[in-house]
Amino acid sequence: MSTSSRAYIAGKLRCFTMFADLTEGDLATLAGLMTFKQFPKGSFVLVQNAQGAAVYFLVAGRVKVSVTSPVGKELALNYLEAPAHFGEMSLVDAEPRSADVIAVTDIEAFALDARDLSTAIQLQPELALTLIGTLSRRVREMISRLEGMAFHDATHRIMRVLLNVATASYESVGVPIVEGLTHYEIATLAGTSRETASRVISQLGRDGIVGTKGRKIVVDLLALGELLETD
């Protein structure tokens, strides 16, 4: 790999907080372990049940993590935005990939092979802790999704999805809005059908909890939050 592309990788890696405090030299070495990859919008970055043992550090774009049933039903596990990493589960065990990762936009990522993980961890022990942290967060998320499926009805789950997405949007952009997600995608996040998602959203509109401007949903965070408390 050329020195200049290493410098390019190194620059991108700085965006990850876990690498922010590395020396130039260490960062360059780390960069040398990684390979740069690009995927067009819509392509599969990882596919469920395939072999593969590499973490991906997403530096540009947006991906969807999801699983699909034999009969074609889809359940979305997560949407990730750069900077983020995924695929870390294959690092230690040799199990096949447990979900699809699909590029929602054109994306750029760096891949770190499992074989180089221990080298990377020696360079930056913090990496191990970051991975543990990410995995912990994921287990927590999964538990709360599972609780949702086991304890709450579809209506409730749709509302929770809207609240989460709108809250995230409020925190990053300042507006509590859901956009760029179709009703189908909202449904896959809630583990229910497109029709049910549509019905719930219409009803929330009628109740004045959300406003639907064209294909965007503006959420009254307080009202929706309250509604979710009291059921």
Place this chain on the structure above:
Amino acid sequence: MSTSSRAYIAGKLRCFTMFADLTEGDLATLAGLMTFKQFPKGSFVLVQNAQGAAVYFLVAGRVKVSVTSPVGKELALNYLEAPAHFGEMSLVDAEPRSADVIAVTDIEAFALDARDLSTAIQLQPELALTLIGTLSRRVREMISRLEGMAFHDATHRIMRVLLNVATASYESVGVPIVEGLTHYEIATLAGTSRETASRVISQLGRDGIVGTKGRKIVVDLLALGELLETD
């Protein structure tokens, strides 16, 4: 802590493969970081939403990991048998416990506080990898549970629970049997009601897929496995 109790801890820790190759000295140091705890059958080892930042190394007994809804419905996430560890999710982030851990039998465990984690990892870097491995496995399990809830009906999920438990029993004892679990507990593992679990099990009995001897269920692994394939 006395030298003798350290030796006792060290002995118990040897049972964990990740500590098997440590020198006596390192193991003793590690043992010095841990505290020994006992809990009687039925008691709560960890409680959901409580603060707490320690991993527990279970050296004797059996625990149940579960979450409970506000209205008292229960969803079992896992049953763990010594040697196993739990509570590792609180090590890195400061989030409250995301599930209850309840002693199913009298248990003994060693607790390692999060503050001592980096010391422990320096002593035995393998520990970090083990934690990553455990967490990965848990994420996988959660994903597959979630798929179950989203894609399959209650009948199917009950059958899957029976198959898993019986298979585990077959591998450890040589007999494909489900025992020590009530129908209620099976239901909480499948995320359904006690009545549904009962009905499914009776029906499987009538179909000759399982035999119910008293309060034990003997499973025809092949037949049940086939039944789960073809739906």
Place this chain on the structure above:
DNA sequence: GACTCTCTGTGACGTGCGTCACGCCTCCAC
């Protein structure tokens, strides 16, 4: 053995929501 407590089996009933069906929007391409 008798008593008690928990566990199990099964009927009846109601309903949430998945599915099918179909017409109307919205957005983009040209």
Place this chain on the structure above:
DNA sequence: GTGGAGGCGTGACGCACGTCACAGAGAGTC
């Protein structure tokens, strides 16, 4: 603009399963 494809809204129907209810079986205690 016009056309087409995908997204959305809503009615109708059916059934899986949660819930209530109660009787019978097992297992542990005295």
